[in-house]
Amino acid sequence: MSKGSFKNTELIEASLKKRYAKEKRFQWYGRLAVMLGFVFLFILLFDIVSKGTPAFTQKYLLVPVHFDAEVIDVSSSSTAQELRAGDYAGLAKKSMRELFPEVSGRKEKRQLYRLLSLGAEYQLQDMVMAEPSLLGESREVWLLAHSQAASYLKGQVTRDVPEEERRVKDLHMDWLDSLQQDDRTETRFNWMFFTEGDSREPELAGIRAALHGSFFTLIVTFLLAFPIGVFAAVYLEEFAPRNRITDLIEININNLAAVPSIVFGLLGLAVFINFFELPRSAPLVGGIVLSLMTLPTIIITSRAAIQAVSPSIREAAMGVGASKLQTVFHHVLPVAMPGILTGSIIGMAQALGESAPLLMIGMVAFIMDVPGGVTDPSTVLPVQVFLWADSPERGFTEKTSAAIMVLMGFLIVMNAFAIYLRKRFELK
């Protein structure tokens, strides 16, 4: 054994420690990367959930209301029309003044009224409309609090912040504190969030209109994208001759899958709105644009599912005399259906969360009414999120997060269903 090789072994042994240390370090980089991914996901979800949870509750204030016909400016003989037109805002204000008799001065009174939501007067109106005999009586009524008052009651605004930097003034806080001491505040589940449309007032705003819009848009998307996508996949897998035309189609589908979504919005604007003059802001156009966008996803996954059907099924069908079309529609497609549905659901989930192309075709308008059909102006859930995120009012931040939670809930359900289908498919 020469001296040189002995030295080499020594060298290698000396370097081993270093190499193993490097190996350990490298593994830790990997772990770190995975953990970082988890941390990002956790922060994202935590941020949304912690910001959004308060939106599911609403604060109410217990206010003694004397239903004075004179204040409302109606009489017991008024018609329903006149009852509706009554001055319920005045009634709400007067009740607040009676609750805090010590408040004087125009400015302070105006501040006092801001404890109540604009919705409070509609609450009073509804009560009188439902029960006109209330006129002249006194009742203790739970009235909806203003979003700023609610943010103090929910503990989102505290006195630590200098008064100039917050919308809830010290005066409001004093009033709210005394109400809380008298047990005149209450927290209720925010049903209005699910039953109302958009509003300029955070405490009145809900996602019902956006949910309906999303529903109509998705229906249009599904009705277009699913049959067209499946038919296209069937054609390309089972019927297409190998020639330049089908090559062109294939390349096109792959490219379309990677085109930025906003470009589809430009297409929708130029072709469907400007050229075909379809209505702006309507689920119809939104659905068409989203279906063109999800088409590649559906085609690609459907082709994979059709490919996976074993040839023996095709041969058996052909063997008993089925035509090519009968083979495909009676035998191949039913077997491939779980796979096709999985792909379609994933495509629909993409469409549900997509908003960029919808901005182009005018689905960003402020719309309070619940759309009744596919041609009514409407908005969709992700665009509602976008609109609310833009609002400077604090109350909208929690609404935005809450809407995101609802949106993510739908996405999780859809994806879970897709995974379930895929699992069942694999067992076969």
Next chain:
Amino acid sequence: MQTSTVFLTLLALCLVSFFVGRQRSRMVASAAGGMQVLHSLPKHYGYMTALWAGLPALLVLVTWVGVEGSVIRGIVVSEFPVEILRLSDSEIGLYYNQLVSFAISGGDASLLDPAQVAGAEQYSALVSQSGNLKLLLVSVVAILGGALTVIRITPVLRARNSVESIFTWILFACSSIAVLTTLGIVLSVLFEAVRFFQTIPVQDFLFGLQWSPQMAIRLDQVGASGSFGFVPLLVGTLLISAVAMVIAVPVGLMSAIYLSEYASRRFRAVTKPVLEILAGVPTVVYGFFAALTVAPFIRNFGESLGLTVASESALAAGLVMGIMIIPFVMSLSDDIINAVPDSMREASLGMGATMNETIRKVLLPAALPGIVGGILLAVSRAIGETMIVVMAAGLSAKLTINPLEAVTTITVQIVTLLVGDQEFDSPKTLAAFALGLVLFFVTLLLNVVALYVVRRYREQYE
């Protein structure tokens, strides 16, 4: 008559045709000596009748709806007083639109001039005439088509073959929609972009260093230079994408390496889908997160270090975009690392190399082209991403490479130029389509190159 009513009528007629055709085939068959003499099943004769009733009529309906609007407009406009017809096209358009909205939803007639009110009446009359004619024509075509087919039904008629060949054509039409979509995108974007380049020279757009699309309405207006230099947008887009890549590539790649080479099967089975949730989160959620959580955090953090950070910094938008792209980079690299044959791994380990050395010296060089392709796809995604930058990046087109400053991107400008009321003859609106054109071609180029590299590389081992 509403188009939807006409459509429903047509569907009903198709259904009737189906039953009539099926019944007729049975009658023909029993007259000729039983079902076995029929070439196809009775339902095929039904389908055939329904198709012949439905398809030509549908074609008529679509054509009619397509030209209806412009024909009615032509007739109504031709009756306008001479002084209106002398106005510009857009003013006539406005005049006509007022009339139409009055005819549809009513309103105060005193706000319109008498010619408009007369026009509105004419418009309503024409619309209802057109609706009736549409229904009549579609029904006649459908019934005629159905009837002619029913008459042709004989036992030797090859109904199944004919239905199937029509159906194969329908299948072909469905698959060609992808081509039509691409064509539609290119044409619509190109058409408007060409109009834009008629007012703004191409070289000014491509090489201009100033972007301020506000057009001056008055001569003395401040801050409305109306310059359309594309370079600041490109730099802003690339800056944000670069920040995103700095986050996404190392994290994504290392996660893929760890999950495919080190992690146990169970750990991998749990971790991968969880990280892929990041890919399924709607982009608007990332935008909200970037604008309301990350951007203020970065600004406060920077300020505590004595840095001046814009409240809509490129860093915030890029960081969040990077988080969005992590699973994308991870999945692609994972696929490609897994595609490297085990023999290479085993040979390297057999020589006494550690796993780390194997990965760095053997696997990564072998997988490099594929990984580069994957990263190019991710870059193309970052460039085309819209909602995050719309919500979290700025609007001012600053030519800077400092990630702490606010920059704007191509997609942000497209959205800002096109959201709200638009007029399609101002360069301001048309500029959005020019940007769309550039965006389409840049991402197309990246995708084609990336797909080519990825596919080419994979074939080497198969």
